[in-house]
Amino acid sequence: MQLKPFTAVLPNADGRIKLETNDETWSTEDEQRQTGNSYYWYELTQNGVHQWRLIARWPENQTVSTIIPATINTVLYAQQPVIEMLIDDWVGHFPKALEVTDTNKVTHRLWQITDSDVNADITEVLAPIEPRKTWLTTTSTSLVMLVADSEWAKFKAPVSIPAHLIRLATDQH
Template sequence: MQLKPFIAVLPNTAGLTKIKTTDQNWSAQDEQTQADSSYYWYELTQNGVHQWRLIARWPENQTVSTMVPADINTVLYPKQPVIEMLIDDWVGHFPKALEVTDDAGVTHRLWQITDTTVNTDITEALAPVQPNKTWLTTTSTPLVMLVADSEWAKFKTPVTVPTHLIKLALKTP
């Protein structure tokens, strides 16, 4: 997969409050742009069940078929021990970028991967991985969430990602 780190826009404290309360009155004052290009580990928790995802920048001209289009498309891939090891070894070493529980009772946590060596390792580890093509996007999208097949199966119904949780910065800070 042709993935790379990216500069993200995340909600600030006011934005997190709006996500918690499903306030749709969103503005630039509810956001903060991160300083560096990074990948993000994304953990969702509902009723004690956890699911891990990796958020990355996706080639904007990458398109194939999908079942679930969204602002951040979900790509299923066969379980990769290297990726699982990277998550297990590194997630606790990076700053938690945010944590918020939405009105559906789903807790969303993001960790920014700030080490360039680890970002390089992720890029290299994912390069040969072939995603399950039935779950890729039909529309060109800049961000993608990668989920291992076994992780996706943890929730009976897919959880919704808050609209303003994370997005690609249009320009560098």
Template sequence: MQIKPFTALLPTASGLTKIQTATTDWNADDQHVQPGESYYWYELTHNGIHQWRLIASWPVDQTVTTMVPGTINTVLYQQQPVIEMLIDDWVGHFAPVVEVTDPQNVTHRLWQITESEVNADITAAMAPVTPQKTWLTTVSTPLVMLVATTEWQKFPEAPTIPEQLIAMATA
């Protein structure tokens, strides 16, 4: 997969409040640019079940094979022990940069991977991985959420991702 780190827009305190209350009147004060290009570990928790995703930049000239068409497409891949090891190491040592529970009682947590060596390891580990095919969308998207098939199966229905949880910063 041709993924790479990216510079993200994340919600500020006021943005998190708007996610918690499903308020849609977003403005510039509700988000800020995170420093540096990074991958993001994303954990969703609903009814005590946790699901892990990796958010990455995707080449804009590629269409993506997806499970969930949307602002950030969700791409399935076969389980990668290297990625799981990196998740465990990172999450175990650092606090999330975003943590919010939405009105559907889904908790969303994001960890920014700030070490260039870890980002390089993720890029290298995912390069030979072929996404699994489900439904094809012809929409090219700048960000993807990569989910191992075993993780995807944890929820009978995919939780909704708040639209303003994370976005790619534009130059």
């Protein structure tokens, strides 16, 4: 996969409160731009079950096979022990960028991978991996969330992602 790190926009303190209370009056005043290009580990927790995802920038004008047509598309791939090892080895070494529990009692946590060497390792590890091509929905998207098959199977129904959880900063090239 031709993925790379990106500069993200995340909810600030006011934005987190709006996500937690399902307040739909969102504005740019509820956001903050992160520093530097990063990948983001994303953990969802519902009823004690945890699921890991990786959020990355996707090449422009490229479509992907997806399960969830949304701002950030979810792409499944066959389980890759190297990626799981990267999560296990690195997630605790980076700052938690966001934690929100939504009105459906789902907790969303993001960790920003700030080390350029680790980001380079992730890019290299993901390069030869092909996403599964079993779904018909295709959408051009700037960001993707990657989920291993085994992780996706943890929830009987897909967990929804708050619309303003994370987005690509618009002035990137």
